[in-house]
Amino acid sequence: MSGSKSSAPDAPAELRTEMQAAAGDDSPLSFTVHSQPQASELAALAQQQRTRAGRLRMLGVVAVCAAPVIASYFSFYVLKLQGRAYSDLITPTVDLPVGLSLQDLDGKPVSAETLKGQWLLTVVQPSRCDAQCDRLMFAQRQLREMQGKERDKFDKLWLIPDQEPVSAELRALISQGTPVTALRVPADQLQAWLKPAPGHQLNEHLFLIDPVGRWMMRSPAQLDPSKFKKDLDRLVKANAGWDRPGR
Template identity: 55%
Template sequence: MTPLSFAVHSLPDPRVAGSPQQRVGRWKMLLVLAMCAAPVVASYFTFYVIQPRGSAYGELIAPTVDMPADLPLTDLQGQAVDPASLRGQWLLAIVQPAACGDACERQLYVQRQLREMLGKERARVDKLWLIPDGATPDAKVLAAVRQQGVEVTVLHVPQDRLAAWLKPAAGKTLADHFYIIDPMGRWMMRAPGEPEPKKLKADLDKLLRASASWDNAGR
């Protein structure tokens, strides 16, 4: 009778990289990441490259520019606001001084009308007024931008830090544009400060359609 063999064979060392199980795990992780990113990539490819129904009215910013994580934002009470808190919504932003002259008032009016023109999609867009001079708007203006249901988010930001993020077109100032920021906090379009509302709305419509698969209303 042949004696039984009790030879001991070493077990595989789990610390050794490159095992089949590890390779499979890495591929699965990459596949999940790709599936999560695909809708975002597809929507931007559609808008930037394919550009359905003609070119954009506003000027596309390519590459997009991330909102700085340390952008020093404060509300009208002087409380710090985390830039990350603005993410999760499309932002239709203006840059105007607190004094808010005629041009500022017109922009606030157009800003409000544009959002309302979006109909049921307006819940995916927030209005943002960035004030670079540190002053506080007067009571009449504040009452207008604080009306229930049509509120504007009003924040102070130092001029130099704001100018390092948003850029006007040649020969223009920051106050001469609308700025469109996507739900991930990336500045991706600027439009004239006195736009043709229907044309700018058409841009917003295309953006909202292109991002419908990954962007929902609310933060």
């Protein structure tokens, strides 16, 4: 129809005034239209959330695995149990040497990683076991059995710093019950890891290695198994969550 306007009529002045008052200012009313997020943005956000969740789960697993060992060190070093310990506590602990060369009694190479996962009651003795060797190996067996239901948390390890043959009788002895893990290791590498007390030799001590391969404790040269057991009991109590079976 000629003469008519194509745009919608303006709102009455009274209505405009009321709407502006409701908005809290005197500025003209305006409307903003937000665009919807793109599919690629949503996918990226979902990926970030999955990555964050995966990292949190990984940290949780690491924390659970490390907690028992951390608890033992907290008990011994933070709570200052050194004064009550019968054994020599090694501060700082000594890590398993990188590239440690190990062989079984048949000359087959053994990965040093196999030493990890358990507490290791460790003796260093020659292939031809003498009276000193017999005494410490007996104490090693005795200490493990004295742990009762906790004994599966401990393994027996015999480190041999020479290449002499081990007699059939001795092989049979260390295979009885829970076997002793017998491994040959070069003397220089062994001495770079474990140390005797001043004035003594490696073969006079029993050494304790923790589940991640760190040397943390050494018995006196004249080992009293009942006193050494008290130190092990503290470790077990601090590591109540460590329940992996023996290797």
